[in-house]
Amino acid sequence: APHFAYRNGTLYAEDVAITGLVEQLGSPLYVYSRAALRAAYEAYRSAIGTRNVLVCYGMKANSNLAVLKEFARMGSGFDIVSAGELRRVLAAGGDPAKVVFSGVGKTAAEMRAGLEAGVMCFNVESLPELLRLSEVAHEMGQRAPVSLRVNPDVDPGTHPYISTGLKENKFGIAIDQAVAAYRTAAALPGIRVVGVDYHIGSQITELSPFLDALDKLLDLADELKAANIHLEHLDLGGGLGIRYDKETTVPAATLIDALFERIEARGYGDRKVVFEPGRSLAGNAGILVTRVEYLKTTEVKNFAIVDAAMNDLIRPTLYDAYHGVLPVSPRDEASRKWDVVGPICESGDWLARDRRIALREGDLLALESAGAYGMVMASNYNTRPRAAEVMVDGDKAYVIRPRETVDELFASESVLP
Ligand code: LLP
Numbered sequence: 001a002p003h004f005a006y007r008n009g010t011l012y013a014e015d016v017a018i019t020g021l022v023e024q025l026g027s028p029l030y031v032y033s034r035a036a037l038r039a040a041y042e043a044y045r046s047a048i049g050t051r052n053v054l055v056c057y058g059m060k061a062n063s064n065l066a067v068l069k070e071f072a073r074m075g076s077g078f079d080i081v082s083a084g085e086l087r088r089v090l091a092a093g094g095d096p097a098k099v100v101f102s103g104v105g106k107t108a109a110e111m112r113a114g115l116e117a118g119v120m121c122f123n124v125e126s127l128p129e130l131l132r133l134s135e136v137a138h139e140m141g142q143r144a145p146v147s148l149r150v151n152p153d154v155d156p157g158t159h160p161y162i163s164t165g166l167k168e169n170k171f172g173i174a175i176d177q178a179v180a181a182y183r184t185a186a187a188l189p190g191i192r193v194v195g196v197d198y199h200i201g202s203q204i205t206e207l208s209p210f211l212d213a214l215d216k217l218l219d220l221a222d223e224l225k226a227a228n229i230h231l232e233h234l235d236l237g238g239g240l241g242i243r244y245d246k247e248t249t250v251p252a253a254t255l256i257d258a259l260f261e262r263i264e265a266r267g268y269g270d271r272k273v274v275f276e277p278g279r280s281l282a283g284n285a286g287i288l289v290t291r292v293e294y295l296k297t298t299e300v301k302n303f304a305i306v307d308a309a310m311n312d313l314i315r316p317t318l319y320d321a322y323h324g325v326l327p328v329s330p331r332d333e334a335s336r337k338w339d340v341v342g343p344i345c346e347s348g349d350w351l352a353r354d355r356r357i358a359l360r361e362g363d364l365l366a367l368e369s370a371g372a373y374g375m376v377m378a379s380n381y382n383t384r385p386r387a388a389e390v391m392v393d394g395d396k397a398y399v400i401r402p403r404e405t406v407d408e409l410f411a412s413e414s415v416l417p
Helices: 018-025 034-048 067-074 083-091 108-117 127-139 175-187 209-224 252-265 278-284 313-318 406-410
Strands: 004-007 010-015 029-033 053-058 077-080 100-102 121-123 144-151 191-197 233-235 272-275 287-296 300-304 325-327 337-339 351-356 364-367 389-394 396-401
Touching: 010 018, 010 029, 018 144, 018 287, 018 364, 018 389, 029 034, 034 053, 034 067, 034 252, 034 278, 034 389, 034 406, 053 278, 067 083, 067 389, 067 396, 077 083, 083 100, 100 108, 108 127, 108 144, 121 127, 121 233, 127 144, 127 175, 127 191, 144 175, 144 209, 144 337, 175 191, 175 209, 191 209, 209 252, 252 272, 278 287, 313 351, 325 351, 351 364
Parallel strands: 029 389, 053 077, 053 272, 077 100, 100 121, 121 144, 144 191, 191 233, 233 272, 300 337
Antiparallel strands: 004 010, 029 287, 287 300, 287 364, 325 364, 337 351, 389 396
16 A cells, blocks of 8 residues: 555545644654555565565664664664664664674774674774774674675666765775685684675665676675685675656565575575665655745746755755655646755755646645655754654654754853853
8 A cells, every 4th residue: 555645635644644744743844654664674574585584774764763663673683884873773672683783984982882782793894994893802802793895896876975886985895805804804813704795885776786796795705615714694785776756666576586596596595694775664654744935936947945955855955866746735726847945045955856736835745755864864954953753653643753943953052251
């Protein structure tokens, strides 16, 4: 069932009318659907079937505790990139034994926090990081479980800012240097090699980059086998794209079946596999609702000036990203093309361009597919309090983060005597 759909001429999230939510909670407002989150996770689980796979939700996509709690309840692990994210997992009741710790710049304090919590694996991205992790773990009388994140040098065909598996990217250890790095790892006192990892990029809409990267990974696994280095698991990262506009996407089942076909053909069918999906679990489970403040027409453009801005949803201006725009209560009137823009003092403050809609001042709009990399990337630029977040469950709605107040924004600031 579609989780955001029209009924009697107005947009609903599950069984809750968006208009009612905004009356109660104001705008801009992030609205999530619990059923949509669950359905996205279930799509992975049913594709996985009985195979030995751990899904570690790439929680940077949306780390609200209520969202994490849903994934934890369904048995998901978590892909984290900071001590802060680790604290959130623990606060939401997630299992640290199902946590993979990614990121190029883990501090010693973050390594200690991960070791104390007992994370399943550190995905290590460089030799200096490996050496430091060994020292930290050794001091604690432990051996840190480690995968080396390798950089397979494949082009994921996505926006350059979210491509991560190319040689020129800062991520991972070049795959042709990986065997040497694994030998180093295997000899370090504070390290226990458990796996191998990559993440090649985000919003990937084709199968081939995933398969090219896997082929390279399996070649490496063969070399490691010859070097007597055993891999308990293969972490194949996240990156599966979702539909924002008209792009065709790869269903999770297609990806998983294709990957396993090769894993099995190459004799690694007995290994545990880890996935780190973020966007494909949360992206289409949320919308950002905003109200039209003013309609301004000029000689060349029509601007719908709304109360959400780039501080609430930065993806359009940062990546030239497309988010669908739905009128919450569509009007049966003449339409025009509008640029949907915010009140921030920058020309980059736009949310959508050239959208044909019938609009009047005061109307509500919904920006689609805002469940991932929406609220988590929000800022307080222009001293704008961040939006409230609400999660709908059937006919109930729960505020999972109230709207910030202006007082909160500078309560901890102070002036010189
Ligand atoms: N694992 C690692 C190591 C990652 O770096 C990421 C995302 C993921 C998993 C999850 O990837 P996903 O399944 O969500 O594609 N802010 C950008 C996306 C940045 C993604 C960064 N890494 C955006 O709004 O498009």
